[in-house]
Amino acid sequence: MRGVRMSRSDVLSLYRRVLRIARSWTAQSALPHDTDTERKYIAQEARTLFRQNQQITDPESIKRCTEECEARIEIGLHYRNPYPRPTYLPPMGLATQKGRKLRAQQRLRKQAKPVYLHSHDET
Amino acid sequence: MASRALACCVRSVARAPARLNHGSVLSRSACAPLAPKQRPLSVLSCSQRPRWTQLVRISGPSVHQCRHYGDLPPLTLENIEERVMYVLKLYDKISPEKLQSSSHFMKDLGLDSLDQVEIIMAMEDEFGFEIPDAEAEKLMTPAEIVQFIADKKDVYE
Numbered sequence: 001m002r003g004v005r006m007s008r009s010d011v012l013s014l015y016r017r018v019l020r021i022a023r024s025w026t027a028q029s030a031l032p033h034d035t036d037t038e039r040k041y042i043a044q045e046a047r048t049l050f051r052q053n054q055q056i057t058d059p060e061s062i063k064r065c066t067e068e069c070e071a072r073i074e075i076g077l078h079y080r081n082p083y084p085r086p087t088y089l090p091p092m093g094l095a096t097q098k099g100r101k102l103r104a105q106q107r108l109r110k111q112a113k114p115v116y117l118h119s120h121d122e123t
Numbered sequence: 124m125a126s127r128a129l130a131c132c133v134r135s136v137a138r139a140p141a142r143l144n145h146g147s148v149l150s151r152s153a154c155a156p157l158a159p160k161q162r163p164l165s166v167l168s169c170s171q172r173p174r175w176t177q178l179v180r181i182s183g184p185s186v187h188q189c190r191h192y193g194d195l196p197p198l199t200l201e202n203i204e205e206r207v208m209y210v211l212k213l214y215d216k217i218s219p220e221k222l223q224s225s226s227h228f229m230k231d232l233g234l235d236s237l238d239q240v241e242i243i244m245a246m247e248d249e250f251g252f253e254i255p256d257a258e259a260e261k262l263m264t265p266a267e268i269v270q271f272i273a274d275k276k277d278v279y280e
């Protein structure tokens with residue numbers, strides 16, 4: 001299946017789109033303090049994540065990162081909340097007391113992680 | 124007859140800067156004292172008006188707006204250049220000593236494309252109008268940015 005390769009200008013347009021959203025953002029609570037904080041958060045988050053992934057050359061990873069960006073944009077605009085949307089752990093996803101099923105559970109958690117939480121560690 | 128010619132002269136001179144300038148208040152304030160003179164001669168001047176408006180040409184620099192009424196001061200090339208340099212100096216990744224009008228962002232100042240996007244966004248904020256993506260990618264030196272803004276805003280070249 002032939003996919004469309006992301007070019008440099010597409011990635012830069014995405015970056016520009018996020019910065020433009022940050023410029024005209026209003027918070028759900030409509031408080032000026034919250035609006036200001038969230039605008040700064042959006043710009044800061046975009047800057048750090050784009051810079052952190054700057055050196056990636058593998059087209060699969062680039063595609064995943066752009067999907068993450070677009071998913072976060074859509075979710076943020078829909079729920080009016082720029083912070084990453086947390087998800088539940090998968091069932092039996094956390095290590096048992098004996099610690100034997102650790103690796104399988106790690107794999108399970110990794111597989112269950114949605115695309116828009118990709119750049120964030122499990123905390 | 125001499126008074127009629129003089130009245131037409133004064134009226135068209137008052138009307139020409141009113142057309143060239145943005146503010147209509149200027150024209151209203153200029154035409155108000157002439158109103159009593161205009162009325163008795165209005166019928167006679169109708170035929171002459173097209174001729175006078177074609178003859179009278181006032182060049183741009185000599186007509187200065189004295190009142191802005193909440194509008195921004197008019198843009199000049201030096202003004203644009205100053206503001207662009209000011210915004211660039213405020214950007215923390217550029218050292219102000221190395222910055223010149225012709226310094227290339229990527230080759231001379233060592234910035235990358237993400238920084239260039241941020242710089243163009245800062246220019247959009249400063250001048251208050253949006254720069255489309257395709258043209259924003261090509262602006263690589265401060266001189267090019269100044270030229271682009273001058274083209275968009277019709278500042279006399």
